[in-house]
Amino acid sequence: MRQLELYNSLNRKKEIFTPINEGHIGLYVCGPTVYSNVHLGNCRTFVSFDVIYRHLTYLGYKVRYVRNITDVGHLEGDADSGAEDKISKKARLEQLEPMEIVQTYTNGFHQIMDILNAKRPNIEPRATGHIVEQIEMVQEILDNGYAYEKNGSVYFDTLKLAQSGKGYGKLSGRVIEDLISESRDNLKNQSEKNHPSDFAIWIKAAPEHIMRWNSPWSVGFPGWHLECSVMSTKYLGKTFDIHGGGNDLKFPHHENEIAQNVGSCDCQPANYWLHTNMLLMNGKKMSKSDNNSITPQELFTGESEHTSKAYSPMVVRFFMLQSHYRSTLDLTDEGLIAAEKGYKRLMEAFKNLNGLTATATSSDSDLEKEIITLIEATHADMNDDFNTPKALARLFELVNKINGLKDGHLDIAHVSTSALDGLKSLFNDYIFDVFGLLDSTSDSGNGNGVLDGLMSLIIDIRKSARENKDWGTSDKIRDSLNELKIQLKDGKDGTSWTAD
Numbered sequence: 075m076r077q078l079e080l081y082n083s084l085n086r087k088k089e090i091f092t093p094i095n096e097g098h099i100g101l102y103v104c105g106p107t108v109y110s111n112v113h114l115g116n117c118r119t120f121v122s123f124d125v126i127y128r129h130l131t132y133l134g135y136k137v138r139y140v141r142n143i144t145d146v147g148h149l150e151g152d153a154d155s156g157a158e159d160k161i162s163k164k165a166r167l168e169q170l171e172p173m174e175i176v177q178t179y180t181n182g183f184h185q186i187m188d189i190l191n192a193k194r195p196n197i198e199p200r201a202t203g204h205i206v207e208q209i210e211m212v213q214e215i216l217d218n219g220y221a222y223e224k225n226g227s228v229y230f231d232t233l234k235l236a237q238s239g240k241g242y243g244k245l246s247g248r249v250i251e252d253l254i255s256e257s258r259d260n261l262k263n264q265s266e267k268n269h270p271s272d273f274a275i276w277i278k279a280a281p282e283h284i285m286r287w288n289s290p291w292s293v294g295f296p297g298w299h300l301e302c303s304v305m306s307t308k309y310l311g312k313t314f315d316i317h318g319g320g321n322d323l324k325f326p327h328h329e330n331e332i333a334q335n336v337g338s339c340d341c342q343p344a345n346y347w348l349h350t351n352m353l354l355m356n357g358k359k360m361s362k363s364d365n366n367s368i369t370p371q372e373l374f375t376g377e378s379e380h381t382s383k384a385y386s387p388m389v390v391r392f393f394m395l396q397s398h399y400r401s402t403l404d405l406t407d408e409g410l411i412a413a414e415k416g417y418k419r420l421m422e423a424f425k426n427l428n429g430l431t432a433t434a435t436s437s438d439s440d441l442e443k444e445i446i447t448l449i450e451a452t453h454a455d456m457n458d459d460f461n462t463p464k465a466l467a468r469l470f471e472l473v474n475k476i477n478g479l480k481d482g483h484l485d486i487a488h489v490s491t492s493a494l495d496g497l498k499s500l501f502n503d504y505i506f507d508v509f510g511l512l513d514s515t516s517d518s519g520n521g522n523g524v525l526d527g528l529m530s531l532i533i534d535i536r537k538s539a540r541e542n543k544d545w546g547t548s549d550k551i552r553d554s555l556n557e558l559k560i561q562l563k564d565g566k567d568g569t570s571w572t573a574d
């Protein structure tokens with residue numbers, strides 16, 4: 075079988091994957107900042123890494139998957155000082171405790187991930203749960219001479235790191251001179267810094283800042299980039315296998331993460347860096363202000379002017395699988411309609427396949443050879459940097475064979491029992507375990523399990539919308555369920571549903 079190759083953003087090329095410890099993989103993915111509902115673009119990133127995690131597990135690796143929750147330090151506009159913390163700001167506007175904001179949107183994030191059948195990570199650490207370790211890392215960086223303190227804040231000395239020969243800017247391909255000119259305009263706000271590309275690793279809290287901790291330098295809070303350096307080191311070791319995240323995190327977040335790890339222990343955090351590309355809508359960047367955006371909930375309920383109907387979460391997941399994680403994915407109504415057809419066709423074929431029985435103990439027919447070649451090609455495509463669109467295309471070539479065998483165009487006598495068994499395992503393993511799809515096309519075999527599951531998830535979404543006083547979403551859910559002749563009933567023990 076083809077060896078697993080990954081496109082390593084750090085070296086800008088595909089490389090054969092070699093784990094640090096044979097049979098084991100440490101995987102760290104930057105999680106959400108929980109100050110608002112999860113965006114569909116973020117869903118795409120996390121579904122991509124879910125497939126990557128599932129495939130690595132399928133290959134037999136024991137994967138420790140760590141995905142953090144950012145609940146402090148991520149400032150407005152991704153600034154590293156002089157701006158308000160996103161969670162503090164939301165807490166101030168809503169007159170809630172910051173941890174209420176964090177809990178609400180963490181719950182919402184989990185619900186959407188569950189609906190999309192993305193597996194939970196093995197460890198989901200929070201930045202506020204690791205303040206002590208972050209203070210320790212700031213101290214290590216200071217002790218090694220790669221940071222300096224000014225008026226209670228601590229800044230990372232990027233110039234010193236660059237001049238030490240250890241490098242700064244490799245991941246994002248930026249050179250320090252570019253950074254100087256880019257940020258010269260912003261220097262007015264960054265007067266504490268020795269150099270414009272330096273960044274804060276500890277920030278002294280302004281009097282109105284509510285999230286604050288004692289430290290040797292000031293009462294303050296950690297810089298946004300620090301948590302990922304600290305938590306990946308704590309749970310996966312100083313150098314681990316794979317670090318992932320959205321493309322938009324390459325700079326400054328991941329670049330600064332590398333700088334911090336090099337600055338504290340003189341080691342590269344990850345051997346392989348994987349980055350997912352953007353989700354577009356109708357060929358353009360999603361943007362609320364341009365009225366070119368859709369929420370996951372709107373996609374599932376059909377209550378958006380951008381779509382003609384509701385799409386099940388599994389259709390959305392299938393749609394995402396149709397493009398490679400490093401390519402942009404353009405969300406369109408036509409694309410979703412096509413994905414719905416494709417998804418149904420795949421699930422039908424799976425049922426047809428399970429109804430087939432072969433009796434030939436061996437066969438040297440062309441059909442037999444084609445089936446075996448396609449099975450091998452599917453594995454090879456997934457080992458080629460997780461090429462889900464290519465692997466799906468192979469499955470659809472096999473769907474044609476399966477349907478031909480079912481309707482008698484092709485002769486089952488030309489297929490051996492071992493080839494048919496191989497085909498059955500391939501479909502079962504890839505559809506459900508690797509691609510993570512569920513069969514939501516019918517209730518057969520599942521009783522009403524899938525429908526019950528989906529309804530309880532929809533009720534959960536509505537509940538959290540109501541808790542957030544998002545009456546628009548909660549009304550939309552009720553109204554569109556009514557159109558499907560499903561009634562919700564709110565009672566003392568929660569919400570129940572009935573269907574006509």
Ligand SMILES: [Zn+2]
Pocket residue numbers: 103104105302327
């Ligand atoms: Zn991160």
